Amino acid sequence: MKASRLLVLGILMLMFCLTCACNRGTTVRTEAPMVRIAELEIDPAHLESYKAALREEIETSIRVEPGVLTLYAVSLKGSPTKIRIFETYADVAAYNAHVKTPHFQKYKVGTQDMVKSLNLVETDPVLLGAKSR
């Protein structure tokens, strides 16, 4: 009985591993990724709360959405309330799916009173050079 339960546990772990490897190793890259730079100004009184919400949103998006490739968030040196996010999505469909996710909606609604301004800069990739990890 104990052995069979361990066997079931082992099989479940193996299935999880394979899912993990499938989802995370073979990210589909299309010919035309969508790249955008978000420029935000955050209310200084809410900066730490905003950054906590942003980090949670980024971690979740990268972990669960196959089409979210980068969400690189930085602040301008000397101006910590000025945030830039370099966003790369596999394609427009991946972006459209992203903005409908519960974690993005939670971030969007939860931070709306913390964001003083938001400018979305649409771009065309020239070359997206990155070290493989």
Next chain:
Amino acid sequence: MKASRLLVLGILMLMFCLTCACNRGTTVRTEAPMVRIAELEIDPAHLESYKAALREEIETSIRVEPGVLTLYAVSLKGSPTKIRIFETYADVAAYNAHVKTPHFQKYKVGTQDMVKSLNLVETDPVLLGAKSR
């Protein structure tokens, strides 16, 4: 005996899973990467030559320099002469080494008459979220 072997198998699988999740989820860089956004305006008469030189410089840097993590070059939609490069280096030493390389010097000297303006925006990372490749 059988149960204990299954237990060992289960533990090994769990360790593999955790390694898998760590390596392939949100990329966590514990060292302090240096992140910079370069904002350039290119002479329209030399845009194609500039982009060719930039692509060569990016490809070489990513291939031969261990500390050059990303050189994401994009142009603003509708303004192809406005270039943004999202640059990530492992640390300041990696950046200092980068600007001394022959391929960077070739790019810098070769494009100096094509670049109308260059603004280097220094940043502090908030969270650099990226899918593993």
